Amino acid sequence: MLELTILMPCLNEAETLATCIQKAKGFLARTGIKGEVLISDNGSTDGSREIAEAHGARVVLAPRRGNGIALSTGIAAAKGRFVIMGDSDDSYDFSRLDAFVDALRGGADLVMGNRFRGGIEPGAMPFLHRYLGNPVLSFIGRVLYGAPVGDFQCGLRGFVRDKILALNLITEQLEFCPEMVMRAAMADLKIVEVPTTLKPDGRSRKPHLRTWHDGWRHLKLLLTFAPFSLFLYPGALLFALGSVLFLPLLFGPLDLGALTLDTGAMIFAATFIIIGFQLMWFHALARQFAVRMNLLPTSPRFERLRERLSVESACKGGAVFMGLALIATIAAVGHWAANGFGPIDPGTITRAASLVAVLSALGLQSFTGGFLWGLMTQKAPAQAAVETQTVTAQTVDAAQQV
Incomplete structure (x- = not known):
């Protein structure tokens, strides 16, 4: 069994996917970790799948659209004992995952990145997300679930694959990420945070995230499980x-x-x-x-x-x-x-x-x-x-x- 799977959900990320894969493979080569790069394709039509295969990544196909569907499909297909997942838009640096691996080897079940501690470059996060949405939703999550997490929505995180599979996560869209933290906290899994940086993504199109719509879905999920x-x-x-x-x-x-x-x-x-x-x-x-x-x-x-x-x-x-x-x-x-x-x-x-x-x-x-x-x-x-x-x-x- 491999030690690590670096998982990236993908929906039409042809502009940035190759860069993310190269950084992830470079990290595995530099550290000598026995691992794989896995792309969970969510129905791309821009050649992303072919780009991933050409750069040596393994590709699995999500059965239908939805960020949560792509992630759950990838987690189920991962061959690594540990999984580190992150967006394939080049906003996270997959060449610097050392802190995540160290925390997982040290006994953590879920390792969350914290962009507010690691640094958010100018233009990387919209004003409302940075000063209202993420802080408020993270505060509600800490109060309701006691999770020691200051950045509930951070997309870069690592975890023990079997522990997360056992949670039976059910959401199919962007709420998958906060659901993982909530359910992990309720299951008394060991959760730790490490600083991570966020830079502007490398895409020329608009992001998939919709501020008010997805913010409301996250809030509704937080309340539903409490x-x-x-x-x-x-x-x-x-x-x-x-x-x-x-x-x-x-x-x-x-x-x-x-x-x-x-x-x-x-x-x-x-x-x-x-x-x-x-x-x-x-x-x-x-x-x-x-x-x-x-x-x-x-x-x-x-x-x-x-x-x-x-x-x-x-x-x-x-x-x-x-x-x-x-x-x-x-x-x-x-x-x-x-x-x-x-x-x-x-x-x-x-x-x-x-x-x-x-x-x-x-x-x-x-x-x-x-x-x-x-x-x-x-x-x-x-x-x-x-x-x-x-x-x-x-x-x-x-x-x-x-």
């Missing part, structure tokens, strides 16, 4: 804040020094409770889906939740909320009847209506959330059939042994 930060924590905070305000206001205005809270604040508190409860259900459902689809790892805490939460338990909780809502409604109507069905203080009506609305909403959310949870925990027909066949085969084997 159901705790996106749903659970905001939901729990809203629910707690709403409850702290709502319960005292049920019995009358709340004086806080110079500030008096009354029915208006109660309506806002009721809204916080309902939205917060819904967000917590969203978290449970999103986490269940992500674990089932192997997008996120499970955890002891989540497994305990799966053992306790079922359609039956959710419906019981919903029935309790709906029962309390019915009791509150009967009490309110009884109070009105005691007053001869005449005019009632607006504050009294608002408090009773808010309580009924909150309890009813929590009940309905529990019913719908429970049924969705039940659907998502059911085995797919194909999976159930396989398990049935396995059990049947084991039973037959046991009978034959007897």
Whole structure:
């Protein structure tokens, strides 16, 4: 097995591809590393494939368009224990990969280049990318995933091939690179950074990257893989804040020094409770889906939740909320009847209506959330059939042994 594969995705890079290959092969020759240069072609029509083969690189063909598709195809086809990947537009120097190899040999699973530490030449990175997009997205990634990475979007990186293949990365476009960092962090892989330089690419055409479109896709990916930060924590905070305000206001205005809270604040508190409860259900459902689809790892805490939460338990909780809502409604109507069905203080009506609305909403959310949870925990027909066949085969084997 080779020690290193230098992988370059390629889509119509005839202007720069030969230079990148020559630098990569020069690095292998200078260091004596047993390796290969691999080009994953993404449907080039400008002769890039022929250029790569003429300069001694191995070429694999991605089945369809997409930077993530090209990279995943190349990683799967790589023969090296380590892979260092980078764009084939001559913006990265493939002749200077020593720091990446040293870090990989030293036990790192993923080695990220950091262009902000290594240097960005004038004109190499658009202003918005350099001072807004990359810093903001990298900050969000560090906060949500705890990844020690200051440049999430850096295209030059090295990794242990088998470790990255085991992550089962799924994105097909430019989000593939940040997904790799996120999933590596969630899998507790050892991630380190090394400074790398970025210079203006050597192409005469516009880059494939679209600032706002791809920036939004990256942000959406960061949030999608963080159901705790996106749903659970905001939901729990809203629910707690709403409850702290709502319960005292049920019995009358709340004086806080110079500030008096009354029915208006109660309506806002009721809204916080309902939205917060819904967000917590969203978290449970999103986490269940992500674990089932192997997008996120499970955890002891989540497994305990799966053992306790079922359609039956959710419906019981919903029935309790709906029962309390019915009791509150009967009490309110009884109070009105005691007053001869005449005019009632607006504050009294608002408090009773808010309580009924909150309890009813929590009940309905529990019913719908429970049924969705039940659907998502059911085995797919194909999976159930396989398990049935396995059990049947084991039973037959046991009978034959007897």
